[in-house]
Amino acid sequence: MLKSKTFVKKTRSGGVMKIVREHYLRDDIWCGSEFCVECKHDSTVLQKEAVIESDLCSSPHYIIPDTNVVLHQIDILEDPLIKNVIVLQTVLQEIRHRSAPVYKRIKDVIHTAAKHFYTFTNEHHRETFIEREQGESANDRNDRAIRTAAQWYSEHLKKAPDAQDLKIILLTNDKANKQKAEECAGIITLRYADIIVHRLLAVAIGADCTDPDLLDKHKRSALCNNLNYRHKMAQYAQRASVALHTQLFFKSRGVLNEEGFILFVRKNAIIVLIPKFGLEGTVFFESKDKITPPLTFNEEGPTLTVQNHTFHLFDRVKVTISLDSSNIQHQKIRMSIIEPVIPGVSVDPPEMEPQTKKARLNP
Numbered sequence: 001m002l003k004s005k006t007f008v009k010k011t012r013s014g015g016v017m018k019i020v021r022e023h024y025l026r027d028d029i030w031c032g033s034e035f036c037v038e039c040k041h042d043s044t045v046l047q048k049e050a051v052i053e054s055d056l057c058s059s060p061h062y063i064i065p066d067t068n069v070v071l072h073q074i075d076i077l078e079d080p081l082i083k084n085v086i087v088l089q090t091v092l093q094e095i096r097h098r099s100a101p102v103y104k105r106i107k108d109v110i111h112t113a114a115k116h117f118y119t120f121t122n123e124h125h126r127e128t129f130i131e132r133e134q135g136e137s138a139n140d141r142n143d144r145a146i147r148t149a150a151q152w153y154s155e156h157l158k159k160a161p162d163a164q165d166l167k168i169i170l171l172t173n174d175k176a177n178k179q180k181a182e183e184c185a186g187i188i189t190l191r192y193a194d195i196i197v198h199r200l201l202a203v204a205i206g207a208d209c210t211d212p213d214l215l216d217k218h219k220r221s222a223l224c225n226n227l228n229y230r231h232k233m234a235q236y237a238q239r240a241s242v243a244l245h246t247q248l249f250f251k252s253r254g255v256l257n258e259e260g261f262i263l264f265v266r267k268n269a270i271i272v273l274i275p276k277f278g279l280e281g282t283v284f285f286e287s288k289d290k291i292t293p294p295l296t297f298n299e300e301g302p303t304l305t306v307q308n309h310t311f312h313l314f315d316r317v318k319v320t321i322s323l324d325s326s327n328i329q330h331q332k333i334r335m336s337i338i339e340p341v342i343p344g345v346s347v348d349p350p351e352m353e354p355q356t357k358k359a360r361l362n363p
């Protein structure tokens with residue numbers, strides 16, 4: 001089966017390149033488990049005796065780690081006691097992009113026969129390949145691909161006569177991913193803030209001892225909720241801090257006139273990147289106090305036609321940047337279009353105030 005996808009990409013030199021990506025899906029990719037009687041594999045990697053001596057999970061289990069778990073817990077995964085791990089192609093590809101050293105280490109583990117780490121090429125398997133949905137981020141799509149593969153394993157091995165007690169454990173730190181995975185039947189997920197995963201794995205392989213409280217399910221759960229709460233608050237604080245400093249920066253500069261490029265085209269707006277400041281902002285063509293000009297959005301492009309002008313991705317535009325402090329509790333960076341000139345929509349370029357500063361430097 002062949003799936004092909006065509007898209008255009010703008011090159012660095014400004015040209016446009018057409019890319020056709022072909023994707024072959026196969027039905028001869030095996031699960032690699034000793035339990036399986038359905039797959040036609042010659043040799044298997046994942047064992048029947050897949051039990052780690054620990055209190056955490058006493059029945060046989062195969063572990064599917066997500067990308068972050070591999071990235072941050074590679075030293076634990078390398079331990080000789082951790083065996084029978086399914087490394088998904090999706091995870092491998094993400095690791096290759098994010099960390100060359102970890103990629104090399106996980107490849108070494110996979111090549112160590114005694115570790116029983118099995119690479120499952122889920123991106124080429126007819127039943128586990130998924131397309132990215134509209135509006136879905138690459139990250140979310142990959143998380144979904146990981147859940148799909150975990151669910152496939154669970155259902156696939158359920159058919160094996162001896163695998164009744166076998167459990168597929170999806171190891172993730174991501175809250176949303178865990179919740180979604182639990183909606184799929186048959187997958188057990190483990191998720192704790194990084195350090196807890198690390199400690200528990202260390203305890204599981206006997207490399208560390210731990211407070212008995214950590215092995216208590218309810219106490220552990222409360223601890224994790226607290227860790228996640230703090231993590232979320234730290235993220236909010238970080239974002240608020242970036243927003244505050246961006247606003248302070250533009251507050252002192254009045255209205256600026258800058259060149260930018262269109263990053264995204266939406267139904268009623270364009271999102272513009274100003275390379276000079278690394279700033280992204282939105283130019284809305286709809287507002288409460290103005291009559292909305294005729295807008296035509298074309299999803300295929302995507303393009304947005306405002307009056308008689310059509311905006312495309314990567315178009316060069318000129319915008320004004322200013323701080324809107326009309327609502328003191330919700331100050332916002334505002335952008336308006338200067339060029340291209342669209343009657344009734346675009347604004348006049350502002351007087352260049354920063355020039356006066358320069359003059360002061362040369363008395």
Ligand SMILES: [Zn+2]
Nearest residue numbers: 031036038039
């Ligand atoms: Zn199989």
